Amino acid sequence: MYFHPYEYGDPYKKKTCLWGNFNPPGKWRPIQPINSKSNANAIDAYIQHVKGEKLTKEERSSLRSITPPNFAKAFFEANQHLTFKFKEVKTPIPPTPKGVGILGEFL
Numbered sequence: 001m002y003f004h005p006y007e008y009g010d011p012y013k014k015k016t017c018l019w020g021n022f023n024p025p026g027k028w029r030p031i032q033p034i035n036s037k038s039n040a041n042a043i044d045a046y047i048q049h050v051k052g053e054k055l056t057k058e059e060r061s062s063l064r065s066i067t068p069p070n071f072a073k074a075f076f077e078a079n080q081h082l083t084f085k086f087k088e089v090k091t092p093i094p095p096t097p098k099g100v101g102i103l104g105e106f107l
Contacts, residue, residue, distance in 0.1 A: 001017070001018045001019070001024045002015060002016065002017050003015075003016055003018075003027075003071060004016070004033070005033075005068035005070070005071060006030060006031055006032070006033035007027045007030045007071075008025075008027065008028060008029065008030070008068060008070040008071040008073075008074050009028070009029035009030070009031055009070040010068040010069065010070050010071070011031055011032075011033055011034050011046060012033055012034055012042040012043045012045070012046040013033045013042040013043075014042060014043050014064070014068075022075075022078075022079050022082070023078045023079050023082070024078065025071070025074035025075050025077065025078035025079075026074070026078070027074075028070075028074055029070065034046055043063075043064055044060070047060070047063055
């Protein structure tokens with residue numbers, strides 16, 4: 001399944017692909033996406049120009065990775081009735097090097 005956030009009411013393009021066993025949500029509240037030079041710049045235009053925020057590279061990466069809220073709601077509503085069976089996998093956890101936190105930052 002491919003989708004753009006604007007198909008669910010968030011005003012930017014960012015083609016995203018999902019795969020797996022789920023019910024694809026119906027497109028609801030599609031709106032016209034904001035203008036940008038390319039698909040790659042659409043979310044940047046939304047964040048920087050519409051919201052008026054200037055971002056560092058790390059902040060930009062973090063915000064680009066967030067699931068669009070309207071899509072998340074539509075996906076939940078389309079799949080909330082499903083039950084999933086998880087298989088427990090026992091994998092040894094390697095030790096964390098001293099001074100390194102979960103995200104690789106020094107404490």
